[in-house]
Amino acid sequence: MKSLEELAAIRDKMKNNAAVRESDGDEIRIVVGMATCGIAAGARPVLNAIMEELEKRDIKNVTVAQTGCIGMCKLEPIVDVYIPGKEKVSYVLMKPEKVGRIIAEHVVNGRPVLEYTIGAYEK
Amino acid sequence: MQLYRSHVLVCGGTGCSSSGSKKVVDELEKELKAAELEGEVKIVQTGCFGLCALGPIMVVYPEGCFYSMVKPEDVHEIVTEHLLKGRIVKRLLYEETIEDDMVKSLNETNFYKKQLRVALRNCGVIDPENIEEYIGFDGYQALGKCLTEMKPDDVIDIIKRSGLRGRGGAGFPTGVKWEFAARAKGDKKYVCCNADEGDPGAFMDRSVLEGDPHAIIEAMTIAAYAIGADQGYIYVRAEYPIAVKRLEIAISQAKEYGLLGKNIFGTDFNFDLEVRLGAGAFVCGEETALMTSIEGKRGEPRPRPPFPANQGLFGKPTILNNVETLANVAQIILKGPEWFASMGTEKSKGTKVFALGGKVTNVGLVEIPMGTTLREIVEEIGGGVPNGKKFKAAQTGGPSGGCIPAQHFDVPIDYDNLIALGSMMGSGGLIVMDEDNCMVDIAKFFLGFTVDESCGKCSPCRIGTRRLYEILDRITKGEGEMEDLERLETLCHHIKASALCGLGQTAPNPVLSTLTYFRDEYIAHIVEKRCPAGVCKDLMTIQIDPDKCVGCTLCAKGCPVGAIRGKLKEKHTINQERCIRCGVCMDTCKVGAISRK
Numbered sequence: 001m002k003s004l005e006e007l008a009a010i011r012d013k014m015k016n017n018a019a020v021r022e023s024d025g026d027e028i029r030i031v032v033g034m035a036t037c038g039i040a041a042g043a044r045p046v047l048n049a050i051m052e053e054l055e056k057r058d059i060k061n062v063t064v065a066q067t068g069c070i071g072m073c074k075l076e077p078i079v080d081v082y083i084p085g086k087e088k089v090s091y092v093l094m095k096p097e098k099v100g101r102i103i104a105e106h107v108v109n110g111r112p113v114l115e116y117t118i119g120a121y122e123k
Numbered sequence: 124m125q126l127y128r129s130h131v132l133v134c135g136g137t138g139c140s141s142s143g144s145k146k147v148v149d150e151l152e153k154e155l156k157a158a159e160l161e162g163e164v165k166i167v168q169t170g171c172f173g174l175c176a177l178g179p180i181m182v183v184y185p186e187g188c189f190y191s192m193v194k195p196e197d198v199h200e201i202v203t204e205h206l207l208k209g210r211i212v213k214r215l216l217y218e219e220t221i222e223d224d225m226v227k228s229l230n231e232t233n234f235y236k237k238q239l240r241v242a243l244r245n246c247g248v249i250d251p252e253n254i255e256e257y258i259g260f261d262g263y264q265a266l267g268k269c270l271t272e273m274k275p276d277d278v279i280d281i282i283k284r285s286g287l288r289g290r291g292g293a294g295f296p297t298g299v300k301w302e303f304a305a306r307a308k309g310d311k312k313y314v315c316c317n318a319d320e321g322d323p324g325a326f327m328d329r330s331v332l333e334g335d336p337h338a339i340i341e342a343m344t345i346a347a348y349a350i351g352a353d354q355g356y357i358y359v360r361a362e363y364p365i366a367v368k369r370l371e372i373a374i375s376q377a378k379e380y381g382l383l384g385k386n387i388f389g390t391d392f393n394f395d396l397e398v399r400l401g402a403g404a405f406v407c408g409e410e411t412a413l414m415t416s417i418e419g420k421r422g423e424p425r426p427r428p429p430f431p432a433n434q435g436l437f438g439k440p441t442i443l444n445n446v447e448t449l450a451n452v453a454q455i456i457l458k459g460p461e462w463f464a465s466m467g468t469e470k471s472k473g474t475k476v477f478a479l480g481g482k483v484t485n486v487g488l489v490e491i492p493m494g495t496t497l498r499e500i501v502e503e504i505g506g507g508v509p510n511g512k513k514f515k516a517a518q519t520g521g522p523s524g525g526c527i528p529a530q531h532f533d534v535p536i537d538y539d540n541l542i543a544l545g546s547m548m549g550s551g552g553l554i555v556m557d558e559d560n561c562m563v564d565i566a567k568f569f570l571g572f573t574v575d576e577s578c579g580k581c582s583p584c585r586i587g588t589r590r591l592y593e594i595l596d597r598i599t600k601g602e603g604e605m606e607d608l609e610r611l612e613t614l615c616h617h618i619k620a621s622a623l624c625g626l627g628q629t630a631p632n633p634v635l636s637t638l639t640y641f642r643d644e645y646i647a648h649i650v651e652k653r654c655p656a657g658v659c660k661d662l663m664t665i666q667i668d669p670d671k672c673v674g675c676t677l678c679a680k681g682c683p684v685g686a687i688r689g690k691l692k693e694k695h696t697i698n699q700e701r702c703i704r705c706g707v708c709m710d711t712c713k714v715g716a717i718s719r720k
Contacts, residue, residue, distance in 0.1 A: 003388065003389055004267045004271060004388065007258060007263055007264065007267055007388075010255055010258045010259070011258050011259055011261065011262075011264070013255075013259070014255045014256060014258055014259020014260075015259050015260075016126075017126060017127075017259065018130070018249075018256065018259050018260070021130055021132070021184045021185075021248060032209075033209075034207065034208050034209045035208055035209070035210075036208070039207070039208070047128065047163070048162075048163070050128075051126055051127075051128050051163070054126065055125075055126040063185040064128045064185070065128075065185050065186060065209070066208070066209030067209045
């Protein structure tokens with residue numbers, strides 16, 4: 001270790017990596033429905049795509065969690081995005097290809113991707 | 124580095140390891156592989172979580188689910204239900220974390236709520252065998268700050284202002300100790316860490332070494348910078364194999380990253396660190412004996428002065444700090460002395476770790492701000508005395524400490540209050556006792572320990588503690604006389620005044636404090652030949668109530684010495700001369716006909 005910068009670089013890398021252990025109330029949560037129905041409909045590739053995208057963009061303070069059956073099995077895979085202080089947004093019939101836009105527009109810039117949401121589906 | 128969506132933390136401390144956490148980890152690895160989750164879920168083996176009574180412990184993040192008493196056969200369910208499908212396995216959750224069907228955060232449970240973790244901050248959070256995890260939790264930042272921004276005197280000043288006192292028991296101000304060594308003249312100076320934790324029932328130093336070894340390395344390096352040393356030794360008991368292994372891993376990683384060795388952080392400061400194993404003699408926890416042992420000689424204490432700060436290891440100026448003391452240092456540098464001084468009482472700042480044991484529901488490690496009352500520790504954090512029994516006393520300070528009776532339950536715990544009560548902080552063992560504990564027997568137990576562990580160099584300790592033990596032994600056998608109480612007291616005061624080292628000087632404390640608070644129990648043993656708690660075997664008989672006995676023969680079958688006679692469906696009797704009063708018959712009797720008198 002020859003400099004403080006080197007130390008800071010390791011710390012930042014690890015902080016990001018271990019952030020999952022320090023969750024507090026005011027962070028964004030992305031919850032993937034992973035009951036049998038979700039998994040059968042392809043929730044796992046979606047979940048992996050979310051993880052990859054977050055890592056690629058070096059986004060901190062986002063918790064990715066799974067949950068059981070959200071209830072509308074025919075619309076699985078379902079992904080809920082919780083941003084503190086805002087309404088929950090549910091994305092339905094998720095595919096890995098949709099993940100990039102959701103992360104970029106919704107998680108980063110705060111604008112939900114309306115066309116993927118459950119509201120758009122019901123119209 | 125790969126990002127994982129879930130981290131599974133499994134306790135790898137000694138407590139959980141002995142209840143089988145290694146098997147749980149092996150099973151977890153197997154199951155994760157079978158479920159093809161290895162790339163998504165990370166397994167982290169951590170240090171002690173503190174709630175050892177519920178081990179093996181597993182915490183799953185991001186949910187923060189606290190699974191307790193996890194067996195290898197439970198792992199399949201955790202993987203397929205929780206990790207694969209996101210359904211928390213409620214039956215394995217620590218029951219206090221379930222509330223209204225919701226999973227409550229661990230930090231809100233009674234056991235953790237009142238705790239404040241400074242020394243234990245990383246235990247149960249990071250992987251102790253990975254230096255980068257420690258760095259990720261602000262590790263080595265304090266060292267960087269000291270070496271690049273501060274002068275040695277500034278470091279000493281911060282430690283002094285924080286009010287940190289030695290956590291090994293005596294409570295000497297750490298900053299002052301460092302200052303003495305910094306002022307001392309010498310061509311070579313040493314920094315030593317006392318990890319020879321010998322008090323029966325104390326295991327906080329072990330947990331810090333197992334759960335956060337880099338914190339000790341960082342603090343020792345800071346201390347070395349402050350006093351101008353370039354060599355350090357960690358003296359740790361060979362009975363702590365996991366701690367030794369993790370320390371060695373940590374030291375080699377620190378060397379690899381250039382955090383130990385030459386020109387640390389590009390400065391001209393050099394520091395090297397070695398581990399020395401103690402063979403388990405209690406006296407080697409005494410500072411002068413410890414240093415003699417590091418030198419390769421027989422571990423015996425020597426008179427002070429000269430104090431180690433002037434003439435310590437190999438005759439050179441040396442500081443010796445306890446593990447828990449050092450575990451606070453980096454945090455004080457980073458958060459400032461005012462932050463540390465804001466916790467605790469007027470003369471005892473910060474927090475203290477206690478190893479909670481004995482007759483208490485939540486056996487484990489707790490860290491609380493100084494000034495917390497005994498009641499809060501035992502009843503709120505510890506969950507109280509189990510089986511509806513009444514709290515009788517708490518023993519602190521191990522063989523150097525004393526018993527605090529129930530009438531002082533609300534005394535805020537700090538160094539000075541404990542001394543005033545005739546006990547001491549010691550390294551922080553806290554043994555809870557209920558009405559089934561005989562206080563004379565407890566005093567005898569600790570004296571037996573001191574007699575075994577006395578190094579024999581000075582006669583007050585070598586001979587005096589043995590005489591104390593003999594008098595106590597006599598009393599527990601019903602052969603004591605009232606004059607023995609005076610003899611005990613006189614002898615205690617002589618030993619305290621004349622023994623060479625701290626071990627001998629404090630050895631009479633268990634006798635004196637029980638004599639002060641539980642004199643009536645001593646008198647019951649001597650005058651009435653009766654042990655009120657029913658512990659001293661020579662003072663009781665076990666009898667079968669002929670009105671209740673149904674002649675089932677169970678007791679006779681269970682008796683290990685064949686002291687019970689009686690035929691089927693006939694009243695049984697106990698041959699008192701043969702009976703060893705082990706109580707097995709009482710446990711086997713289905714009708715409650717057997718009792719102690």
